[in-house]
Amino acid sequence: AAGVIQSPRHLIKEKRETATLKCYPIPRHDTVYWYQQGPGQDPQFLISFYEKMQSDKGSIPDRFSAQQFSDYHSELNMSSLELGDSALYFCASSRATSGREDEQYFGPGTRLTVT
C-alpha cells in the first residue's frame, strides 16, 4: 500500500539558511500533520492542515510556515535556521471521512542537520 512520502530524506543546512520540506500524503488522505522529533525526544506536534486550511497549530516557531496545496501535498518552510532546529521532521496523514480519521500514518521523516 502507498505510504506517506517525504523529501528530502536528509538535509544539511548552515545557520541562518532556509529549508523547505515536502510531504505527500497517502492517496485520498485529506489531513496532514507535521511533527518534530529532537534527539532522544518524543515527537512534538507543529501544525496540521485539513482540506488546505490550517486546522491546528502547536509549538511551531514563527520562523516556520507551512501550507497544504490543492493536490493535498504539504510543505514546511523553515527560515533563519538555528542549531536547535536539527531534528527529524515527520509528516503524517489521515482521512477525515474514513471512519478511522483518528489514525495518523507517518512518513519516513526528513533528517535536518543545521551546522
Next chain:
Amino acid sequence: RKEVEQDPGPFNVPEGATVAFNCTYSNSASQSFFWYRQDCRKEPKLLMSVYSSGNEDGRFTAQLNRASQYISLLIRDSKLSDSATYLCVVKRGNNRLAFGKGNQVVVIP
C-alpha cells in the same frame, strides 16, 4: 507534567516471554488512544488503536482504563523482531497527537 507518562525502561525480555507496560495520561478530555512502534531513527508506525472494551491483535493486547487514565500493552510470546520503542499516544479533540517518551523493549535470545 508531561501529558503522557511512560517508564522508558529498557525492558529486557527473554525471547518467548510476555511483557506488559502501562502509560498514564493527564488530560481527561483525551478522546482516542494508540500504541505506536518506533525503531531506531525510523518513523512511528501505528501498532493498534486502543478501545474502551480492550482489543487484541495477534500477540498484542491493549487495554484502556478511562477512570484511572491509563493504557496498557501486553506482548505475548516475544520475538526478537519485537525489539523497539513502544510509544503510548493520545489524541485530543483537535486531532494533534501527544506522545509519551516510549517504552524501550529489548528481546533477548
